[in-house]
Amino acid sequence: MQSVDLYATSVLVFQRYLTRLAELLDRAEHHCDADPAQCDALLEARLAPDMLPLRIQVEVVSNFALRAAFPFAGLAVPDYGVFPGDFAGLRARLARTQRLLQALTPESFNGAETRSVSDRAGEADLTLPAPKFLFEYATPNFFFHLSMAYAILRSRGVDVGKADFDGYHRYSKA
Numbered sequence: 001m002q003s004v005d006l007y008a009t010s011v012l013v014f015q016r017y018l019t020r021l022a023e024l025l026d027r028a029e030h031h032c033d034a035d036p037a038q039c040d041a042l043l044e045a046r047l048a049p050d051m052l053p054l055r056i057q058v059e060v061v062s063n064f065a066l067r068a069a070f071p072f073a074g075l076a077v078p079d080y081g082v083f084p085g086d087f088a089g090l091r092a093r094l095a096r097t098q099r100l101l102q103a104l105t106p107e108s109f110n111g112a113e114t115r116s117v118s119d120r121a122g123e124a125d126l127t128l129p130a131p132k133f134l135f136e137y138a139t140p141n142f143f144f145h146l147s148m149a150y151a152i153l154r155s156r157g158v159d160v161g162k163a164d165f166d167g168y169h170r171y172s173k174a
Contacts, residue, residue: 004131006072007109011101013139014065017146018101020167021061022094024153024160028054029087031158043085045152055085057149061142062097068138069101071117072130073108 032038043055052060063080070077078100083089117133119126128137153160163169 004113004134005106005109006112006130006134007104007106010065010069010072010134010138011104014069014142015098015101016167017142018062018065018094018098020165021058021146021149022091023167024150024158024164025058025087025090025094027160027164028153028158031153031156039087042153042156042158043087043090045156047148047151047155051148052145054149054152055090057145057152058090059093060145061149062093064138064142064145065097065101067119068117068134068142069104072112072115072134073104074112074115075104075108 028042029039032042044053046053059080066077066080081093081096083093083096112130115130116127117130119133119137121137126137150160150165161169161171163171
C-alpha cells in the first residue's frame with residue numbers, strides 16, 4: 001500500500017475549511033444583524049424536517065475534524081466542549097477545534113497509515129484502517145455537513161456562493 005501523508009490530508013484540509021466555515025458564519029450573522037430573531041431562526045433552519053439544523057451541522061463539522069485527526073496521531077479524541085448554540089458560541093467552538101488541530105504535528109502522525117480507527121457511524125460501530133477511515137468516512141462526512149451548513153445559508157437568503165465555500169473561485173458580481 002502506498003504511503004499517505006495523513007497529516008496533510010486531514011489536519012491541513014480540516015483547518016482550511018474550518019476557517020471557511022467561520023467566514024460563512026460571519027456572513028450569516030451579518031445577514032441578520034438588523035433582526036436578532038432572524039439569527040435564532042437561521043441557527044435552527046433545516047433543509048428538510050428530518051435533517052439537522054444549521055447550528056448542529058456546524059458542531060458536527062468541528063467534531064469530525066477531531067474524530068479523524070486525533071486517532072491518526074495516536075491520541076484520544078478530545079472532549080468536544082460545551083458552547084452556546086449562537087453564532088459566538090459556534091465561532092468559539094471552531095476556534096477551539098483549530099487550536100487543538102494546531103497542537104498536532106506532522107511527526108505525531110508517523111505510522112498513522114498503519115493504525116485502525118474505530119468510531120460510531122449513526123447506530124453502527126466501525127473500525128477501518130486510517131487511510132480508509134479518512135478518505136471513505138471522515139472526509140466525506142466533514143464535507144457533507146459543511147455543505148449542508150452552506151446550503152442552509154443559501155436557502156435562507158444569505159449572500160454566499162462557491163467562492164465563499166472554497167476561497168479559491170472568483171466571480172464578478174453583475
